[in-house]
Amino acid sequence: MTTLLIAEHEHEKLKDVTNKALTAASQLGGDVHVLVAGGQDAKAAGEAAAKLAGVKKVLVAEGEAYAHDLAEPLAALIVSLASSYDAIVAPATSRFKNVMPRVAALLDVMQVSEIIKVVAPDTFERPIYAGNAIQTVKSKDAKKVITVRTSTFAATGEGGSAPVETVAAAADPGLSSFLGEEVAKSDRPELTSAKIIVSGGRAMQSRENFAKYIEPLADKLGAGVGASRAAVDAGYAPNDWQVGQTGKVVAPELYVAIGISGAIQHLAGMKDSKVIVAINKDEDAPIFQVADYGLVADLYQAVPELTEALGKLGK
Amino acid sequence: MKVLVPVKRVVDFNVKVRVKSDGSGVELANVKMSMNPFDEIAVEEALRLREAGKVTEVVVVSIGPAQASETIRTGLAMGADRGILVKAEGNAEPLAVAKILKAVVDAEKPGLVILGKQAIDDDSNQTGQMLAALLGWSQATFASKLEVEGSDFKVTREVDGGLQTVKLKGPAIITTDLRLNEPRYASLPNIMKAKKKPIDDKNAADYGVDLTPHLEILKTSEPAGRKAGVKVKDVAELVSKLKTEAGVL
Ligand SMILES: Cc1cc2nc3c(=O)[nH]c(=O)nc-3n(C[C@H](O)[C@H](O)[C@H](O)COP(=O)(O)OP(=O)(O)OC[C@H]3O[C@@H](n4cnc5c(N)ncnc54)[C@H](O)[C@@H]3O)c2cc1C
Ligand SMILES: Nc1ncnc2c1ncn2[C@@H]1O[C@H](COP(=O)(O)O)[C@@H](O)[C@H]1O
Numbered sequence: 001m002t003t004l005l006i007a008e009h010e011h012e013k014l015k016d017v018t019n020k021a022l023t024a025a026s027q028l029g030g031d032v033h034v035l036v037a038g039g040q041d042a043k044a045a046g047e048a049a050a051k052l053a054g055v056k057k058v059l060v061a062e063g064e065a066y067a068h069d070l071a072e073p074l075a076a077l078i079v080s081l082a083s084s085y086d087a088i089v090a091p092a093t094s095r096f097k098n099v100m101p102r103v104a105a106l107l108d109v110m111q112v113s114e115i116i117k118v119v120a121p122d123t124f125e126r127p128i129y130a131g132n133a134i135q136t137v138k139s140k141d142a143k144k145v146i147t148v149r150t151s152t153f154a155a156t157g158e159g160g161s162a163p164v165e166t167v168a169a170a171a172d173p174g175l176s177s178f179l180g181e182e183v184a185k186s187d188r189p190e191l192t193s194a195k196i197i198v199s200g201g202r203a204m205q206s207r208e209n210f211a212k213y214i215e216p217l218a219d220k221l222g223a224g225v226g227a228s229r230a231a232v233d234a235g236y237a238p239n240d241w242q243v244g245q246t247g248k249v250v251a252p253e254l255y256v257a258i259g260i261s262g263a264i265q266h267l268a269g270m271k272d273s274k275v276i277v278a279i280n281k282d283e284d285a286p287i288f289q290v291a292d293y294g295l296v297a298d299l300y301q302a303v304p305e306l307t308e309a310l311g312k313l314g315k
Numbered sequence: 316m317k318v319l320v321p322v323k324r325v326v327d328f329n330v331k332v333r334v335k336s337d338g339s340g341v342e343l344a345n346v347k348m349s350m351n352p353f354d355e356i357a358v359e360e361a362l363r364l365r366e367a368g369k370v371t372e373v374v375v376v377s378i379g380p381a382q383a384s385e386t387i388r389t390g391l392a393m394g395a396d397r398g399i400l401v402k403a404e405g406n407a408e409p410l411a412v413a414k415i416l417k418a419v420v421d422a423e424k425p426g427l428v429i430l431g432k433q434a435i436d437d438d439s440n441q442t443g444q445m446l447a448a449l450l451g452w453s454q455a456t457f458a459s460k461l462e463v464e465g466s467d468f469k470v471t472r473e474v475d476g477g478l479q480t481v482k483l484k485g486p487a488i489i490t491t492d493l494r495l496n497e498p499r500y501a502s503l504p505n506i507m508k509a510k511k512k513p514i515d516d517k518n519a520a521d522y523g524v525d526l527t528p529h530l531e532i533l534k535t536s537e538p539a540g541r542k543a544g545v546k547v548k549d550v551a552e553l554v555s556k557l558k559t560e561a562g563v564l
Contacts (some may be wrong), residue, residue: 010550012435024430045470068479069474069479070431070540071444071447071456071480071533072447072452072453072454075448078391079468093475094457094472094474095474095475097440097456097457098444098454098456098457099444100444100446101409101440101441101442101443101445102445102448102454103447103448104330104441104445104448105410105412105446105448105449106448107443108410108531109410109438109529110409110410110528110529111409111441112530113438113439113440113441114438123533127438127538128341128436128438128535129326129341129435129436129438130435130438131538132331132332132334132335132341132538132539133332133341133535133536133538134535134536134537134538135532135534135535136532136533136534136535136536137527137530137531137532137533138530138531138533139530140528140529140530147421152470173451174484175452175453175454175483175484176453176454176455176481176482176483176484177481177482178471178477178479178480178481179480179481179482180480181474181476181477181478181479182477182478182479183476183477183478184476184477192475196563202326221564229493231366232493232494233493233494238477239459239477239478239492239494240474240475240476242478245435245438246353246433246435246492246493248431253563254557254561254563264328264331265328266316271541274563275557275561275563276544277553277557279447280494283546284438286548287540288543289543290543291543291544292544292545292561293544293545293546293547293553293556293557293561294543294544294545294546294547295360295546295547295549295550295553296546297549297550302550305552306553306554309350309551310554311551313554313558314564315564
């Protein structure tokens with residue numbers, strides 16, 4: 001069997017989630033080809049993909065339509081390549097959550113969303129009900145369409161030297177067009193690859209307090225910054241910081257939850273973190289049921305103290 | 316323009332579901348059921364478009380057991396004009412739901428279909444994208460802002476890096492994210508009025524859609540548990556534990 005893995009990349013840089021999804025793709029047992037679709041810089045990302053261990057071939061498709069995350073042309077491209085593959089796999093990022101079900105329906109198959117384990121080439125585990133249950137499903141479709149929850153797979157390293165081929169762009173259905181984007185530039189690690197994450201909740205009360213309390217602590221730790229839905233809804237944090245069932249799913253070495261109560265939907269996004277710290281003034285907050293270290297305290301006192309203590313440690 | 320809003324009956328978001336001890340699924344007996352929260356946002360958006368004079372009719376449709384009519388009533392009580400119930404036994408997968416919805420769209424000819432981005436029971440996040448594929452329509456998932464421009468749409472989407480704005484040629488499929496709006500509560504008079512609004516009764520078989528699952532559910536199990544750890548007395552103890560015991564600093 002042969003699997004097509006669709007790479008997530010940002011311009012010429014391949015993203016870490018691709019390496020993680022490659023691990024899942026390799027577990028299907030067949031050869032793995034990687035498709036890098038993007039603008040003019042896709043070629044460079046393709047060269048990077050060619051170095052990943054176990055990759056047999058890299059396909060690069062360049063086209064303006066692929067540079068901007070539009071679902072219709074990208075789905076058309078993937079479908080144009082599908083006949084050579086038994087499985088099509090992609091990391092469950094917003095780009096592929098958008099496009100892969102469109103591919104699946106065009107191929108008349110059911111997508112297996114956000115797998116966390118490959119049990120057999122046709123059998124997978126996936127979380128349902130915000131991770132409160134794990135379903136084992138066997139796909140009866142001849143061609144599998146799969147998205148991967150990358151937080152549960154280790155990254156594949158380098159060591160390969162696969163050939164890179166260019167493939168023709170598919171006809172653009174011309175149904176949608178890109179108008180613009182607001183992408184925050186930040187030197188902090190991205191949530192999905194950060195080793196440490198500091199998150200704030202509704203208790204932060206304002207954007208200013210996020211900047212004054214959460215961000216300095218995160219910077220001391222070299223951490224990414226996350227937030228609860230309540231904090232995002234209230235405008236204290238941007239939408240791409242949301243961790244949870246319907247935000248990002250993360251599993252860092254250390255997750256620090258500050259002023260977050262620990263609703264099921266938030267836990268769904270962070271309870272696989274290796275070590276969890278919670279700071280909350282309510283000793284009965286549900287977050288303490290999953291925290292390895294809980295501190296019952298007013299965050300406005302405890303967080304500056306913690307930031308200072310870490311400074312003394314030379315952080 | 317007519318708007319179609321598919322609404323799913325799911326376990327209420329406040330319920331912590333329990334896995335049945337025999338691994339056959341989750342416990343659904345005597346559990347509170349509600350409209351999928353993202354679908355409430357979808358209904359709300361459709362109603363706002365109607366109130367702004369951009370839309371003439373809002374039709375809610377649900378595919379599921381007979382009780383899904385309650386979910387439709389909830390949509391009607393919020394203000395939708397009429398409902399369609401497509402009875403389907405068992406668990407209809409997103410692909411089958413999308414095929415039924417395609418048939419409903421072919422009959423109703425809406426200019427826009429607004430779905431939730433994800434049903435909070437199966438967490439599939441597929442149906443809207445699949446429906447767009449089957450219809451050959453444009454799609455914008457995870458919408459946080461929607462503007463009607465004639466028969467086209469301008470949509471801001473929540474994506475991993477921030478926000479993206481796209482233009483869609485109508486007719487189009489849009490799926491809602493949490494920040495699109497805050498859904499209204501149904502008022503008592505509107506709940507009474509909703510009882511008189513029409514619901515069309517259909518069966519999956521009327522549309523000739525095969526409901527045989529593509530995914531066979533072998534078992535449902537409890538996730539690996541996580542034990543509560545310790546409470547530390549102050550910041551100093553926290554730092555020392557993180558350094559020596561957890562080794563994460
Ligand atoms: C469909 C749906 C999807 C959802 N998806 C998500 C999701 O992806 N992610 C997510 O996070 N949520 C999600 N939610 C929302 C979730 O249910 C909760 O409402 C949300 O997580 C609560 O955020 P919070 O913990 O910041 O706020 P709250 O629950 O209000 O908790 C605030 C906490 O701060 C503590 N506190 C207050 N002041 C202080 C202080 N001075 N010092 C210390 N502690 C203090 C309080 O004791 C409290 O525990 C979703 C909900 C729905 C319905
Ligand atoms: N059985 C159903 N009846 C009506 N709408 C549905 C049904 N299943 C899914 N949907 C719609 O599709 C969206 C996404 O569901 P899913 O793909 O299952 O995560 C939901 O928010 C609903 O708008």
